[in-house]
Amino acid sequence: MAYRPSKQFKKTLLGSGAVLVLAALNAPAAVSFAEEKYHAYKIARPDYTRRYGSWAEVPVPAEYRINAIHAALLHTGKVLLIAGSGNDQKNFDAGTFETILWDPARNAFKKVPTPVDFFCSGHTQLPDGRLLVAGGTARYEVLDGEVKKAGGGMRVKNESPDKEVTLKKGTVFRSPSGIEYVSTSEVTVPRAKREFEISYFASGQMKPWKTKVTAAESRVFVEAREEGPEALTTEAAQYEVVGLTGEDADNVYGLAQKLTTEKQDFQGIKAAYEFDPKAERYVPVAPMKDARWYPTLVGLQDGRVLAVSGLNDVGDVVPGDNEIYDPESKKWTKGPFHYFPTYPALFLTRGGKLLYTGSNAGYGPADKGREPGLWDLETNTFTKLGGLTDPDQLETSASLLLPPAQNQKVMVLGGGGVGESEKSTARTSVIDLSADSPVFTDGPALPQGTRYLSSVLMPDDTVFTSGGSRDYRGRSGSDVLRAQFYDPESNAFTEAAEPTVGRNYHSEALLLPDGRVATFGSDPLYDDEDNTKLGTFEQRIEVFTPPYLHRAGTARPVLGGGSRELDRNGRATFTTEDAGRIVKARLMRPSAVTHTTDVEQRSIALGLTKGSDGVTLTVDVPDDRTLVPPGWYMLFVVDRDGVPSEAQWIQVG
Structure with a gap:
């Protein structure tokens, strides 16, 4: 339908003599002003939001604005935003390290004492709901020409x-x-x-x-x-x-062997901490054997955690010495040896092997450790997987395990060339690991080549993607102010409402328990298209409300009382007046995301049984811990119109 401005809108736009004078003096500015007002009017219309969703900026008090480098959802419903030194050497030199805890339900903020510089650390969810944070920054890089001492x-x-x-x-x-x-x-x-x-x-x-x-x-x-x-x-x-x-x-x-004035890279630390969501503080645990900056931490089926890659204490990529954290002993032991570039995307697959999609975020030679493959940790064998288009543009690409996890399909989206390359790709590829001989096959293309794309699993089995930039760190004003949904069933994208805040390097997005998506951060290299003004870190928080929450006259299904733990049969029962219209249930692991790398999120389809009383609902969780790693999950139920409930938190042991 055609959109027609209201009388009030026309009056605001045309009724002022001052505006008419302005238009006469500066017609392009007046046209731009009119377009912005019309756009704001259009995207607020109910028929628009029902189809595309909407964005809103979260008011953040000045004292809680932060350079969000890492974001993790805790089982308390709060979001941990970690800056460390926030890519600011002045903060590093002063020992100023920051963490903020945000409660989206009340829009309340709290500062958390931060013991070390977690800037560019790794993190993962532990079975008891704590967040393991390991690695970070020991020294900032010094570029060629700036190194004064060998x-x-x-x-x-x-x-x-x-x-x-x-x-x-x-x-x-x-x-x-x-x-x-x-x-x-x-x-x-x-x-x-x-x-x-x-x-x-x-x-x-x-x-x-x-x-x-x-x-x-x-x-x-x-x-x-x-x-x-x-x-x-x-x-x-x-x-x-x-x-x-x-x-x-x-x-x-x-x-x-070599002491020179060549470029000196960032250096990592060995420190490891668990963040306690109840006490809301960091608790020290045994340090890693190797220092790591830009590492990936991935949870395994037995609750242990594998730490891989990162820059070590002299600024070299860890050559393949990986290690495993045991949350029971709070100690690290030697893991299987394999080389990866920094922040590799590793996904636990059915059977216990790890899929490396080739997605990574930055450091390492262009010709080493970048081919996708399946890694068997028990035998330490790595089987390469082919078929990927633009394999030289996997750096800063997004990867995720498509919903539901039982289908064992993994998607790679976008990416760019190694280092500060101008290359970016619109390629998406999907691999079906249940096939006899799995290979990547091309999916639908993104609207344009995109690096740093945020990709979030949704309760209705779609994937919401937004932001990113065409060029390295948003260079040349290349932020992509677009969003879209990917539907795994139809293998197609559909348009979503456009964000107003650009997100490139050092940005994050995650699903909230109420079914919305929150976006944070962005660290552009420059603030203008001509690349003359140094970039400013984006501290605004913007939240996307999906179309399913804008459907007029449709009340959300509500899950009432129920257990926060599974019984011995892997089941949990809840009461709800909406049992009749609920058609599916999803168990969704909370995110821990940084540098476009989120190996935590996954969505598992649950068995669903309705009681004869019409008000009880029993969900049945698969007992395969390679499919459902131990930990806390959000339980969503979805009605026949695709509208999800708010999440109930449930623990899988």
Whole structure:
């Protein structure tokens, strides 16, 4: 139908002499003003919102505005927004690290003390509802041309089998020629490994014991005390630790191969914490063995967590040393070895294998670790999967396990070239893991090439996608102010209302328990199309209300009282006056998202049984924990018109 402005709208637009004068003096400005007013009028119309949905900005008090780098939904219904230093080196240098807890039901905010710089950490939901947060920032990058002092990785050796050695930040290493380098962080080197060797004489008698000592090793970043070419070296050498005496001086030393003024990348930390949603605070747990910046944490079927990739404590991509966290012991152990670029998208699939879609977010060579595949953790075998269009444009792409999870279909959307490439793709691809020989096949194209696309699973089995940019970090004013729904059944996109806030790098989106979608963050490189003004971090929160919540005269189905845990048969029963019109139930895992990477969200179809009394409803949860990993979930029921209830929280053990 044609939209006609109301009388009030016409009066506002044309009834003022001042506006007519303005139009005469500056016709383009007047036309732009008129278009904006008309657009605002059009998208507020009920028939528009019923078809496309609507957007609204959340009022955030100034003291709670934050550079949201990470967003996670907790089983209390609150959203944890983590900035750490927020991609701001001044904050990092000052030790100013931030976390905000947002309650969308009351639009209330709370500051949470943040113990370390969680900027670019990894996170995942634990079975008890806590959020594991691990890694973060130890040092900001220094670009080519800005490095004033030679620096690089120092391997610190300890040959003593009797004690570990801790060298504090600021420890001095001296080269054979007398050049001194200073460590930028504390480093602990374990005891050397002592092994006993047993051998025998020809007569069969045992020879005296022999021992073999293998030096232990840790890494630390060092930089020269002074500027100048004297400190540059690309030759291997041994460095004494200034201040050590006696046996310590003999047993502990440094080895370095390359100390230069080349670009120095970000460096990670080993720290790990659990965020307690009830106490609303971070609780320290054992640190990781490897420092990690830009890691992925993925929950496994037994409740443990696998941490992969990231930049280590000297700024190198962790070469494949992965580790597993046990939420019972609060400790880490060695995991299967495999190399991935940073923030790889890994999904737990039926049977326990992990699918790597090839989606990632940034660091690592273009020709290593970027091919999709299925990873068997038990045998540590990786089977590559083909068929993907534009395989060189997977960086900053979105990936998700399509609903319902039982179908075992995974989708990749958009993406761009490696690094600061101008390339972006409109490609979507879907792989059916239940097929005998799964391969990626092309899905419908996005409206344009898009990096940093946010993709959110919805209770009605659609996928809501929004935002992103065509170019690297929104360069050249390339933010995409569009949104759309993908329907897995029809394999097609339909248009949704357009957001008003651009979202590119460092942006997030997640499903709220009331069925809306909240969007956060954005860190553009520039604030103008000519790339002359440095970008400003986007601190506004915008929430999308889907069409199913705008359907006039349709009340949402309501789930009443019921258990927050499953019985021994994997079932839970609820009361509802709407049992007659409810047609399906979905168990939806809450998001933990950063850098377009959300390996947590999944939607599981549940068995549904209606009681003979007409007011009870029993849901049946699959007992396959590779399909339904342990943890807290949102339970939605959906009526015959596609309208979902508000979520009830339920725990799967």
